[in-house]
Amino acid sequence: MTNDKYYITEVDKDNTSIYCHHDLMGELLIPLHTHCKAQFLYVEGGIAYVKTQKNTYFLPARHYMWIPPAVEHSIHPNSEDVMMRNLYFPVEKNDLDFYDEEAIYPVNDLLLNLLLFTNRWKGNLKPDKRNYVIAKALKVLLPEVSGTNLSLSLPIAKDSRLIKITDYITNHLSDNITFSGLANQFGLSTRTLHRIFVKDMGMSFIQFFTISRMLKAVELLQNKEMQVSDVALAVGYNSLPTFSNTFYRILRQRPSEYANGRNILE
Known part of the structure; x- marks a missing residue:
C-alpha cells in the first residue's frame, strides 16, 4: 500500500477544515507519513502501535493518541478488524502547549459521547457547519478532561x-x-x-x-x-x-x- 492510494493524501488539501475519517483498518500497516494538521486517533476492536522517530506507542482500545502536526509516524494495528476514528485539526495561533506533545490518554464518557456524534461524518468539516463546531468542541475539551499522559510508549x-x-x-x-x-x-x-x-x-x-x-x-x-x-x-x-x-x-x-x-x- 502506498500513500498516494490512501486517505491521508486528503487530510491537508483544505487547511481550514477539520478532516474526519472513520473506518476498519483493513490493512496491517499505514506507512510512514506526516501531515500539517494535528491528529486525534482513537481505536477499538484491537490495538494499534504508532511508531515515531523517538518511540513506539501502544494504543489500546478506549484510549486516544494525540499526534502533533509534522510528526512523522506509521500505524501498525494488530488486526485488520481494528476500528479507527481520526479527526485532523488545523493548527491555531492560540493553541495550548498541550497540543504540542505526542501522548496517550484514556477516553472518558464525555469524549465517548462526542465521538458518537461523529459516527456518520467523513471528509472535510467546514467552519460554517454544525459538525465542525462539535468536532472543535472535542478538541477544546481535551486539555480539561484528558488527565495524566499515560506511559504507554517505549523508546526504540x-x-x-x-x-x-x-x-x-x-x-x-x-x-x-x-x-x-x-x-x-x-x-x-x-x-x-x-x-x-x-x-x-x-x-x-x-x-x-x-x-x-x-x-x-x-x-x-x-x-x-x-x-x-x-x-x-x-x-x-x-x-x-x-x-x-x-x-x-x-x-x-x-x-x-x-x-x-x-x-x-x-
Missing part, C-alpha cells in the same frame, strides 16, 4: 547491544529476569548495562521491563480470552494484587475495569 533501542537485550526481554516477559542475570547473560557488567540503558533509552531496565509487561497485559486483556489472574501469570506476576497495583499505576485503571470496559463502535 539504537545501541546494537541493547537491541538484542530488549528483544530478549520482550520475548521473555513471563520469566523472572534479574538485572544482574541479564548483564551476565550478555557479557556486560551491571554498571555498563545500566549506563547504556539510561543513555540509549532514557529509562532504567526495571522501567522498561515493567512497562513491557503491562503493555503485553493490555493486549491479553483486550483479547478477552484469559482471566485477569491468568494474564498476571502470563506476564510474570505471581501476586495478583501486585499486578493490579502496577497496572493501575501505569494505566490509571484496574485490569478488571479495563477488561470489562465498554466499546462504542460495536
Whole structure:
C-alpha cells in the first residue's frame, strides 16, 4: 500500500477544515507519513502501535493518541478488524502547549459521547457547519478532561547491544529476569548495562521491563480470552494484587475495569 492510494493524501488539501475519517483498518500497516494538521486517533476492536522517530506507542482500545502536526509516524494495528476514528485539526495561533506533545490518554464518557456524534461524518468539516463546531468542541475539551499522559510508549533501542537485550526481554516477559542475570547473560557488567540503558533509552531496565509487561497485559486483556489472574501469570506476576497495583499505576485503571470496559463502535 502506498500513500498516494490512501486517505491521508486528503487530510491537508483544505487547511481550514477539520478532516474526519472513520473506518476498519483493513490493512496491517499505514506507512510512514506526516501531515500539517494535528491528529486525534482513537481505536477499538484491537490495538494499534504508532511508531515515531523517538518511540513506539501502544494504543489500546478506549484510549486516544494525540499526534502533533509534522510528526512523522506509521500505524501498525494488530488486526485488520481494528476500528479507527481520526479527526485532523488545523493548527491555531492560540493553541495550548498541550497540543504540542505526542501522548496517550484514556477516553472518558464525555469524549465517548462526542465521538458518537461523529459516527456518520467523513471528509472535510467546514467552519460554517454544525459538525465542525462539535468536532472543535472535542478538541477544546481535551486539555480539561484528558488527565495524566499515560506511559504507554517505549523508546526504540539504537545501541546494537541493547537491541538484542530488549528483544530478549520482550520475548521473555513471563520469566523472572534479574538485572544482574541479564548483564551476565550478555557479557556486560551491571554498571555498563545500566549506563547504556539510561543513555540509549532514557529509562532504567526495571522501567522498561515493567512497562513491557503491562503493555503485553493490555493486549491479553483486550483479547478477552484469559482471566485477569491468568494474564498476571502470563506476564510474570505471581501476586495478583501486585499486578493490579502496577497496572493501575501505569494505566490509571484496574485490569478488571479495563477488561470489562465498554466499546462504542460495536
